[in-house]
Amino acid sequence: MRLSRFFLPVLKETPSDAQIVSHQLMLRAGMIRQEAAGIYAWLPLGLRVLRKIETIVREEQNRAGAIELLMPTLQPADLWRESGRYDDYGKEMLRIVDRHERDLLYGPTNEEMITEIFRGYCRSYKDLPKILYHIQWKFRDEIRPRFGVMRGREFLMKDAYSFDLDLESATKAYNKMFVAYLNTFARMGLKSVPMRADTGPIGGKLSHEFIILAETGESEVFCDARLVDMPAPGEVDFDGDLQPLVDQRTALYAATEEMHDAARFEADVPEERRVSARGIEVGHIFNFGTKYSDPMKALVTGPDGKDTAVHMGSYGVGVSRLLGAIIEASHDENGVIWPEAVAPFGAGVINMRAGDEACDAASTDVYAKLDAAGLEPLLDDTNERAGAKFATMDLIGVPYQVVIGPRGLKEGKVEVKIRASGERHELSLEDAVNRLVEGAFK
Amino acid sequence: MRLSRFFLPVLKETPSDAQIVSHQLMLRAGMIRQEAAGIYAWLPLGLRVLRKIETIVREEQNRAGAIELLMPTLQPADLWRESGRYDDYGKEMLRIVDRHERDLLYGPTNEEMITEIFRGYCRSYKDLPKILYHIQWKFRDEIRPRFGVMRGREFLMKDAYSFDLDLESATKAYNKMFVAYLNTFARMGLKSVPMRADTGPIGGKLSHEFIILAETGESEVFCDARLVDMPAPGEVDFDGDLQPLVDQRTALYAATEEMHDAARFEADVPEERRVSARGIEVGHIFNFGTKYSDPMKALVTGPDGKDTAVHMGSYGVGVSRLLGAIIEASHDENGVIWPEAVAPFGAGVINMRAGDEACDAASTDVYAKLDAAGLEPLLDDTNERAGAKFATMDLIGVPYQVVIGPRGLKEGKVEVKIRASGERHELSLEDAVNRLVEGAFK
CATH class of the missing domain: 3.40.50.800 (Anticodon-binding domain)
Known part of the structure; x- marks a missing residue:
């Protein structure tokens, strides 16, 4: 690209409304422009990086055997009434009424819709296991959108959903995504640490957040230094047993502020290996069993002829958020230092x-x-x-x-x-x- | 891809609610699933084709010198109040109120927003000429969504916008897009015919629709057979003079039903070359001058030091609609016959x-x-x-x-x-x- 033909509106001054360095640099480097609170246009430079990140996420999902589809941004409210989340979700859900007075919403996540798609076609254990994902714009009507793309309202997310007959098989899907995430973030030049997480409103028992370390990160995290230094698994056989790779990591102490147990940290981790740092959440994986398939009646017939609700999990990566996270992790006083894999x-x-x-x-x-x-x-x-x-x-x-x-x-x-x-x-x-x-x- | 691992839910029966062949085949082949009236999920097979079409559109835009960015799906209503279109647009615009009672809308098109972006950074003739485009989901709240992705509500569109100092330069941008469109559709195996069009609510004087011929097309079109047989320009120098390529085509008779003049058709075209066929609109280009830059005050300083409103044009391709259009143009009783360039x-x-x-x-x-x-x-x-x-x-x-x-x-x-x-x-x-x-x- 010749700069004379490109569209790169760099700013000389640091915009006063941007509080964190990634937001400042994205504005100064002409990567984004705010169109409304928490809603950004991606200028050509920002879009180039966004697409590179998206491509890495996609390639690693495909490698893990996940199949891509694309759900629409708008969803019918009735789907969320089936799961019971329409009333629960609160004001973060952007609710819309169309010209025929039908209730729609701008999807903040897609558990309901993917369950509806699955139950529309799959009824047998022979259709399993399956991991489906999409990379699509989502909307969460944050009360105070801030920090640029780190906490925007319209944001790009990769969300995958797994479908299995039982918890054992669902754990395999979980492990695939666990390993895929380690590889995904490593390819972007990031050190990511999986941390056991609270499952929050999505529900379920098994859940990890993937946190990348950055001095200017949003929250405090605590972990064993061996986790930080451990290289990503790289090329693995996703049909093979991934449990050892997962166990190797989950055996080591790692916790976000909310889950931190200072006593256990000191007991489990020798002082020289205790890392207390700042981190940014860039991925979150959940195994939530039949939380949606039960109320939405997504049933599969097992080899024994009996119908059971399909076991599910969901796996998110904040694609647009990653731009901010990478800049937080890699910049100096002169600007951004892109890792080569995502450089515009x-x-x-x-x-x-x-x-x-x-x-x-x-x-x-x-x-x-x-x-x-x-x-x-x-x-x-x-x-x-x-x-x-x-x-x-x-x-x-x-x-x-x-x-x-x-x-x-x-x-x-x-x-x-x-x-x-x-x-x-x-x-x-x-x-x-x-x-x-x-x-x-x- | 191994089919046993893919997600390809083909249907044995033709769905009774689908009236046209492309809609029927897209449902039967497991390409799309309706989630609400005119709102579809793209299943893996459909998404693969959609991405190929998108890639061809992008490559030809880039070749013509257009620069890609990405505007958000939601827009602040105030932008449309500036241009005066907020009240004019009617019920096809999906209007949204957020938690802070601010008026948003789901963008049906982006003239206002791109004008806002342009005026935010560009103030001199030295910043010109510029063609900016994006490929993004749009929403039009059609009163009767039908024909699958051919007339959906949430749809993927490529829209480009040109910025020039005067009409002469704007005509060059227009010609670039004119030629790029011919090449774009030809690469997809389609015969496209540019037809002089009514400018409608977007405004302006110079406008063409690009119509592809398909027996099952939505409307009747009339043209000179030489236009149908004329090969696409292929590799051209987009910095050179494209006027002859455009003139060669616009000199020949071509009109949609609304613009058809039977008397002129018979006078201008010898009987053996009179084509009366059915067609589908897949692209539309406009040169509308200062319709938006005037009210929105997108001014540039000319070499003479005087400020003038920038001359603009807009150039749309219905990316998701093209899937339906290609199927209408290329199928038999057994299913779809994909042109190789877009085959899944x-x-x-x-x-x-x-x-x-x-x-x-x-x-x-x-x-x-x-x-x-x-x-x-x-x-x-x-x-x-x-x-x-x-x-x-x-x-x-x-x-x-x-x-x-x-x-x-x-x-x-x-x-x-x-x-x-x-x-x-x-x-x-x-x-x-x-x-x-x-x-x-x-």
């Missing part, structure tokens, strides 16, 4: 003197080569002064920057700057391109 | 006797090879009887089917069936795979 552009090319024949030619050449190699480069071909160009490239967090100026070019040199470390390398044009394409600076 | 699976592998060692091995082998070659195959590894497997594969419209049975295998043979023509080829396993990978049956 893989490399930046700064033409220090647009209009200068040699600079233009070299910049276009480097840009074309990085583009052909699939690095999705951004070429700053504008007439801004050099300082502004550097500042913008740092602000938007492009991982590698190739700086092309008339002085260096005379000696056939360009500068490669690594955003995360600030390191600079003076290289020939050819070396710069080759090393970037090889991933030599990773 | 590139090839089907039918294991005629799941459980038979030789059949299982050969099927898995063919499946793995087609998968590795990027054909996105679907392997029917279920225990259904052969007739049901054939019927399902035809119903869901997979372009090529590899039928693997015990009898053929004894002679090392499998059968390849071409869905569109019904042709069958008896081939060795190796030949079948190689020819499919080469695209030899196209």
Whole structure:
């Protein structure tokens, strides 16, 4: 992408209404624009990152055997009357009446609708097990939306739902999502820690939150350092036994503020391994059995010919929230430092003197080569002064920057700057391109 | 994808409430499920096609230089009060009140919001020209939603908006979208005809509808046969002069029922080239000048230092509607016949006797090879009887089917069936795979 053709409205001032760094940086870097309280437009830069996060979430869901569908944003109220949640849900549910006076709502979550879909088609144990998911916009009418996309009202969520004949099989589905989540967040460059959670209004017994550690996180968390250092499982056989991978983690102490037990923490974790940090919830998984299938009569016939309510679980990832969470975990005073896997552009090319024949030619050449190699480069071909160009490239967090100026070019040199470390390398044009394409600076 | 793991709830009976063939087939093939009047869940098969269509639309928008962003589904009513459309829009607009008694609405289109975004950042002719687009769910509270996704209430639309200093430049943007649309629909295997259109409530002078021809189309259209036969422009320089490409088409007679002038049709088009057919609207482009920028004060400073309201246009494609339209244009009595570019699976592998060692091995082998070659195959590894497997594969419209049975295998043979023509080829396993990978049956 050439910056002169892109739409990147960066702001010079930090907006005064943004309290946390991710919100400030997303506004300054021209990633989002508020359209109403807690409702944002995703500007081109923000959308590019959102799509990368969404793709990682999708790929890891697919790898775990989950099947994607897409439920609508609006739902009929009657579905929620069946489960009993229509009256319980309170003012966070955005209730809507259509022109025929029928009650609709903007889905805050989809347990009811997926149960309705399941019961419409599946009636036998032979249809099981099944994990269905979608990535769709949700709405929760938060009383005080704040912190940008971290606590917005219209937000993008991945929610998966599992269907099994019994608790044993449902636990396998739970474990698949548990492992998929570890891999998902690791691919985004995040350290995520699963913590036993309160099941809240969704109900059920088995539940974990996935918390990523960030100095500016929203809440305090406590855990064993071994959990933080443990690498994600990576490639595993999702049809195999995942219980050991799960047990290995759940055996170690980890708790959010609400679930924290200081005495147990001290008893179970030696002092040198006690991590007390700040965290951000980015995923939440539940096994809630027949909480919805019972009232909604989602029954399956077992091998014994008897009908039983299907065992279910639900598994959420805050896709739009992850943008904020990643920035909270990875930034400095100059801007965002994107982990490569979610960076909006893989490399930046700064033409220090647009209009200068040699600079233009070299910049276009480097840009074309990085583009052909699939690095999705951004070429700053504008007439801004050099300082502004550097500042913008740092602000938007492009991982590698190739700086092309008339002085260096005379000696056939360009500068490669690594955003995360600030390191600079003076290289020939050819070396710069080759090393970037090889991933030599990773 | 293995069918035993997929979620493909095909129906044996044609649902009685579906009046048109695309609606019937989408329900029967397990592509959609109605959740409320005009509100559908996209089941996995339908979603796969929807995503392919979306991707083609996106690629052609990008190629034309349009920049993607994403506006939220909900909008503040105040924006529409600025343009004056809040009261005008009538009951098709779904109006919502949030917990703080603020008026919101589910966006039926985005002229107001994109104008608000533009004016928030762009104030100079140097920021122009710009084409911004998004692909987002919209809602129109149709009084009688019908025909499945062809006239639903919650629907996916691509809408682009152009910003220019004057009409001359705005016409260039218009021409870019005109050409991009021809290419977009052609890539989906559709014959699209641009027809001069009434501008309706969006306003403006220059407007075309893009109509695809389908025997079961919703309305009657009239045009010169040369328009139908004219190939799409294909690769063009979008920075170059596109006017000749546009003129070449707009010079020929083409009109929908409402705009039809029988006398002119007969005068302008020789009898043998007079096409009178049925069509479906899948795109609509408008140049409406300063209709929104005037009341909303989206001003830009020109090179002369004077402020003028920015010239705008809007350009819509009915992404979810296209699924229905493609099916209307391409089906037979056995089901859908997907054009390859949008087919949910590139090839089907039918294991005629799941459980038979030789059949299982050969099927898995063919499946793995087609998968590795990027054909996105679907392997029917279920225990259904052969007739049901054939019927399902035809119903869901997979372009090529590899039928693997015990009898053929004894002679090392499998059968390849071409869905569109019904042709069958008896081939060795190796030949079948190689020819499919080469695209030899196209």
